[in-house]
Amino acid sequence: MTANVIGASLGAITNFLIGRYWAFQSATDSISGQAGRYALVSLGSLILNTLGLYLLTEYSPLNYIWAKVLVALLVGVTYNYLMQKKFVFRK
Secondary structure (H helix, E strand, C coil): CHHHHHHHHHHHHHHHHHHHHHHCCCCCCCHHHHHHHHHHHHHHHHHHHHHHHHHHHHHCCCCHHHHHHHHHHHHHHHHHHHHHHHHHCCC
């Protein structure tokens, strides 16, 4: 679980920079406003990923690796993308 938290934190920083300068091309907006919104979304993502990983490893027959892949894909494709597009890097 500790590795999950560290990985999510480092991934969040990288993802913010890629989203701001490349994916959503919104470098003209206030970086502090985007960073604040991004921090909220990242916290939500961390909670969803950690909770999902905990639930799947404790209450299902999936091993850690498959649970991590499943939860990361589900949270990344739905929650993260939509929140970044509509809330963090909105135009």
